Amino acid sequence: MELFQLMAATTTDPAQGGANWSTLLFTFVPLIGMVVIFYFLLIRPEKKRAKKEKEMRENIQVADEVVTIGGIIGRVLSIQEDTIVVETGSDRNRIRVLKTAIAENRTAHDDVEKVTIKK
Numbered sequence: 001m002e003l004f005q006l007m008a009a010t011t012t013d014p015a016q017g018g019a020n021w022s023t024l025l026f027t028f029v030p031l032i033g034m035v036v037i038f039y040f041l042l043i044r045p046e047k048k049r050a051k052k053e054k055e056m057r058e059n060i061q062v063a064d065e066v067v068t069i070g071g072i073i074g075r076v077l078s079i080q081e082d083t084i085v086v087e088t089g090s091d092r093n094r095i096r097v098l099k100t101a102i103a104e105n106r107t108a109h110d111d112v113e114k115v116t117i118k119k
Contacts, residue, residue, distance in 0.1 A: 057099045060084065064107040068097055073106075 060066065064076045066086060072095065074086035084102065086095050 056105055057102055059109065060099070060102065060105055061107075061109070064105055066102050067104040067106060068101045069103045070101070072097075 060076060060079065062076050062079060065073065066076055066084070067073050068086070072086065072088055074088035074095065077085040077087050077094065079085075082099055083096050084099055086097055087093070088095060
């Protein structure tokens, strides 16, 4: 309600001149500054991290050693569109997990850097 009253005062009261515009400016400049700060401190780094995670999951190959979000460590046996079959331990148990459940690829490839999800 204050904003609308302030805007109405700036358009209908020519006697005060630029005083109301300066008040309006000092009201919005800190708000705009906070939005910019939030973008550079929170939103942009999160987008970069999500992009690296997606790239890591797309570059998983058969025989890579991976760690799931739940902490299961195993080797990739096969890769489908959205799932991966992981073989764990010496008893050769096989688990089918979603690609989004992969937290880390422990196999170093020359063309892809190692990416770990930190939460």
